[in-house]
Amino acid sequence: MKLDNRSSKLLEELMSNPSVTSKDIEQKFGLTRRQLGYSITKINEWLLTHKLPEIQRTRKGFFIIDESVFVTFSKGETLRQEDASVLSEQQRMYVILMMLLSKDDLSLIHFTSELKVSKNTILSDLKQSQQFIADYHVTIRYTRKDGYVLKGEEFQIRKLLLHVLDKFLRLKNGADLLSRLVDIKADDLREVTHRIESVEKKLNLKFTDERMATMPYSLILVIRRIKKGNLIRAFYIKYEELSDTKQYRATEEILYDFQDIPMEERLFITLYLLTTNVYWSEFLTEEAIPNLIEALDDMLRLFERRAVISIQDREQLLNKLLLHVKPAYYRIKYQLTEFSDGPQTVSQEFMELHHLVKKSTEPLAELIGMPIPENETTYLTMLIGGWLSKQGDSIKEKTKAIVVCPKGISVSRLMYSQLKELFPEFIFLDTLSVREFYHYPFAYDLVFSPIALETDKKLFISSSFMEREEKTRLRKQVMLEIQGYIASDLDAEEILTIVKKHAVISNEAELTKDLYRYLHRDDADAIRKQKGNEPAMTLADFITEETITLRDSASSWEAALKVGAAPLIRKGSIDRSYVDAMVGEVEKDPYIVIGPNLAIPHATPEDGVNEVSMSLLRLKKGVAFTEEYSIQLIFIIAALDKKKHLKALMQLMKLAGNTADQKALIEATDKEAILDIIRKYAND
Structure with a gap:
């Protein structure tokens, strides 16, 4: 490490005049108290690299310098300054x-x-x-x-x-x-720095040292451009968005003696203050950003579920996140994210953690109205990663798994959901297609797939849809191989006995029931209630008389999709663009066929889904899907999220495995006969 020019001069001054005070040095070198503190920090970092004691300061402004520092320099040690004469x-x-x-x-x-x-x-x-x-x-x-x-x-x-x-x-x-x-005078710097420090007091916060080092220069240069007539003429930030903030009032104080600064420029400087990182604030409230704390809390809960981790001292971490995200909110919203402090890339150690954090930022992105940029999620990763290290947690020690399914988005999500419920102690990083699997960049331990794959990791073959017996077998197989025990051997009564030794139980009967349900959960547990206690929808909720179409035949696969989707278009559940997208998905996703005569065509929510919905087209004579498949039952699926249609999809997968019921659907003479079969699966 090398000292910069200012720090070198200060250290030389301290070596030659150790009785000098902080105020003396500030006056001699034209420094503010903050600038002097910044240089002393740099000097101490330099001393530590040379295994020398740090310089201390007393309350009265004197310096305490260890004798070993003087001895070192008396032996001829030189201060290696950085050479500024040669630029790259x-x-x-x-x-x-x-x-x-x-x-x-x-x-x-x-x-x-x-x-x-x-x-x-x-x-x-x-x-x-x-x-x-x-x-x-x-x-x-x-x-x-x-x-x-x-x-x-x-x-x-x-x-x-x-x-x-x-x-x-x-x-x-x-x-x-x-x-x-650019001819910036020391007096001008001191004056602007003094105004910024006054703003810190008014706002009850402290800007980071990095930002404090640049802010005086930024404001001086921006004001110069304004005075020269280089003005922001069309500003896309509305006055009402920023005028109620403390930062706007602080801008007015900074510019109190500048009468000719236009409103747009005052808003720009306000935005600059709002986007500046702080390392401390007395008051942490949402202020002009409603629902920010709720969005951060939702983000943490998503992360906890994905990382299989329970965050300790949650409120303290939320405060740290809020301290960073408040300025980040404005940086992201107004495309000023280049100016955030902190690391720009994630170290190898945090790659998987970063992936999970990125996947958990959906509530924050929804609040701001745009995706969270990489440099901002990087900082979030470092904050959360540091917090986990502090509490002694690490995702590196946890078993990480991926799901590789060649059968399309909906089936992949169903398989992912089942496995995540079956192995709640594992971190499931992603569900992937086969092509994605062979280029996957993150570290993992296990692979679950319905097909054989070339991999040096532990591979477990599992069906896209598992009945209870297969789930039991798979869990036994995995836990025996990974951890050397079978989970089903765990006994609720024995666990309760252990818990009672170390904790006070307020309701032993209810705890016993909860432990039993967890250890012996079945398929029903894989379908969780939606937010607001909304129950998961069944196949019968989606397939009604209104959404069933009976035809003898169709001239082509594309024609069949148009006929099958017509009830959903009439209801306004999907747009016509969704049908075109489903036609286009055939080449990308040939695995929408889930039974000999049954297919589940679908596209993405962005392609024109207005509400979660399904429809059924029954053809007596099959329509050619490929050379291999002729389809008679077409269940069109339009999903808005990953959960609401999962229960219906599970019931549909059961139907796909029952040849007799498929035949009955094909031979049905009216819609009521079809609905009788659908209700049987919905009530199962």
Whole structure:
């Protein structure tokens, strides 16, 4: 580790004048209290890398420096400063962009003079800069009159400014270089820093050190652009969305002596404050983001179910998440996610955890109205992963499984649901097609599939739909091989005896019943009630006289789908686009045939599903599906979620396994005869 220029000078000052006070150093070097604290932290980190004691500060502002530090430097130890004279190609690009963002009338001579490189090198750097800013829809233009300038919407240029500034300040001696390059005076920095610290007091929070190091420069440069007439003219944030926030009132205080700042610019600065990460806040409330705490709580519950983990001290973790997600909410909503602190990638150790966290962010994405970006979920992963480590939990120690099913989305989900219920102690990462399986990037221990697969992991062959006997056999087989015992050997009474030794039981009879139900659960447990205690729907709920169509034949598979889907279109349950999507799914998903004469065509909810629904087309003469299959019973499925239709699908799978009942359906002379058979499965 090397010290930056400012920290090196401060350490040299302390070595030569150990009786100096904090106030003396602040005045001599033109630093704020926050800047001095930041440099002392850097110095202490540097000392620790050299196995030297840290420098302490007293309440009165004096410094306590261990004798070993003086001894080390008296022996000739030098402070290795970072060399800022030689910049890489990427670093030169940041210098060029910062000049373009803050200066006018720029020519090649200005760039070559600043960077001490040739014109050809600058032209190459300008080309690279153009490629870098393309994502912001900003371009570099040259005219004889104006020289090199940036062209694009001002909001996009501001985003670019904040991004480049963050990168620039990470350069060697970046703060000193920036101050010289764009002429930022120490007094101006102190004044803006003082205003931001006043805002911290007003808002009862503390911004992170990384953000605090960049915020004064950001505000100075943004205000300069405003004064030069580079204004955000069409702002897509409504005044009402931000004007009630504390940050808006804080913006007014920061700009109290700037009378000519337009409303759009005040909203932009408010948004900047709202998107800035904080590491502490006295008041953690939802404020202008209704239902945020509920969404975070739902996210945690989804994660707990997927990771088979119970989070301890849940409220404390929720507070930590809220502290991060409040600014993240505005970053995501207004596409400013480049400016979040924290890691941009997940370490190998957290890959599977990150996958589970990403799959659990649905409530948060629904609240914001768009998917959670990778860099934001990465930070969520680190927060949750650190919390689990603190409580002594790790998903690495848990058995992780995947489900590989070649029979289409609905059957795969049913198989996944059954296995997850059958093995609640396992983490089920995903349900995959065979092609996805051979390129799956995450670590796992077990594979469940109805077909044989090439794998070096433990593979268990299981049916897409399992009866009670097969479930019992499979659980015994898996637990015996994985853990050396058979789960069904567990006895509720014995478990209760152990629990009573270590806990006070308020209702022994009810606990015994719950333990027994859990250890001896059957198929009915696989169908859970929906949110709000809404019962799962049966086959008879979906297949009614209104949704049954009887025909002798159909001219083609496509024609059969149109006829079979017609009742659902009439009801408004699906759009016509859903039928087209089902036709297109045939090539992608040839496994919708689940019985000799029975198929369950379906597409995705996004293809035009308005409500969960099913219909039945009965053909006396089968329609060709492929060269192998002629289909007479077509159950069209339109699902909105992964759960509501599962019970009906399980009953349909049972029907697919009963040849006699299929034949009775095909030979039925009226709809009532069909409904009698459907009710039999619905009541089973």
